Amino acid sequence: MDVLGLLADGFATSLTPLNLLVLTLGVTAGLFIGAMPGLGSVNGVAILLPMTFIVPPTSAIIFLAAVYYGAMYGGAISSILLGIPGASTAVATTFDGRPMAMQGKAGLALIAAAVASFVGGTVSVILFTIFAAPLAEMALAFGPAEEFALVLLAFTTFVGLGGDDVVKTLLMILLGLVLSTVGLDMISGQPRLIFFDMPGFYSGISFLILAIGVYGVGEVLWTIEETRGKPSVMTARIGFRDMIAGVKALRGSIKAMSIGSVLGFFVGVLPAAGATPAALMAYGLARSGSKTPERFGKGAIEGVAAPESANNAASTGSLLPMLTLGIPGSPTTALLLGGMVMWGLMPGPMLFIEQPEFVWGLISSLYTANVVAVAVNIALIPLFVWALRTPFAVLSAVVLTLCIIGGYAPAQKMHDVWLIVGFGLAAFALRKAEYPMAPLVLALIARLNADPDVHGILVQLPLPAHIDADLVINAISAAKDVDGFHIENVGRLGAGLKAMVPCTPLGSLMLLRYRLGDL
Structure with missing residues (x-):
């Protein structure tokens, strides 16, 4: 069957009432998560992962992907209204988004960010659709040695996710591998690394528990310590005329959005590259290619359009190696990969053959998510302004409560709750010592020593x-x-x-x- 036929079948899956509902909820939740400084897509997916147990696997992954997508849209909101990026992927948006808000153009900047995100997301999904099947078909020719080499390649990319300190990154990878061996041996039944002889460790350390502890509790504690004062929130009221004006203003930013969309996708495909460098690169190229580069940094609308189109395109691009090769392109896609494994969906080329309804349902849902995200984003801007005025003490209490409930609900064991708290405190301490967290979680997922190939x-x-x-x-x-x-x-x-x-x-x-x- 050709790609268009497969995509049509995918829409038949993604447009069912349940999948449309979870997609809309996921995008909306992701927008709020992305807009809140200190949260972001990684933390949002980790916190909401336990909630997916109440729906079928395809709906669960569509929901998590929608949270990821929504968070990428939402990061621009706090960048513009607060001058603080909701995530590192929106850092470049603050360069011109905040000056526009200070000039009374917050509404225009938010419209520009939403439309540019839509353009970048749509272009990248089209490119994803074109390249996914050929790449998966090529990967089908891989034998066990090549498959195992891909796992080794994944571990080399984990080093890139850890930043400049290679030694600390390698130590975190080793720690993740050690944690992956905890529990009973699946063949002999012999216990391994049963700390303090506690019965709860006999079932091993769950990826879900580690992710919630590190990216939920740990990040909240880090944000509480790093927050200094409360910056002023710019007001933004957007009517129909403002939307028309924003779209018209973007006509001069077509070149910037095109650069951001294409560049963002291909940078996102590279494991360990991610949306942040894609956005910064797109901003730099847009500025260097502009006839009036002196306007950048002072409220140029192209300075908002280029990075926003790039970071959303990169988020889609990072899904390509995850689905086709089983190599996560970013920390968030690593969590999505872990979620798929929890549901018995093994990423890789065979997924396209064994679970085509899931693969193409997920791909088609990205098209729908773009439309839903831009509509919800613009419609709920006044609500986002109100939410950004919420004291972080209140927000952190809500997030921590969700972490505890989400960790306890799947197995209903207090052992898991204590592990979440322990991992959160450990992650906070390691973060203060400048140890990267992403390689730790990724290594637990990959389990190099358990690869069947x-x-x-x-x-x-x-x-x-x-x-x-x-x-x-x-x-x-x-x-x-x-x-x-x-x-x-x-x-x-x-x-x-x-x-x-x-x-x-x-x-x-x-x-x-x-x-x-x-x-």
């Missing part, structure tokens, strides 16, 4: 002439999913008995040597 790599190794592939397969058949190097297994496998300890690449190689001494 390590089992298939061995049959692709160069073999001696007198040993064929069938002989190797027969030699390791008893060792599938078990560790042939483990002292408990060597004797058992040699005697033809069932082994008990999971497989590692080293263990499988040593088992081959044990069974085929001249290999």
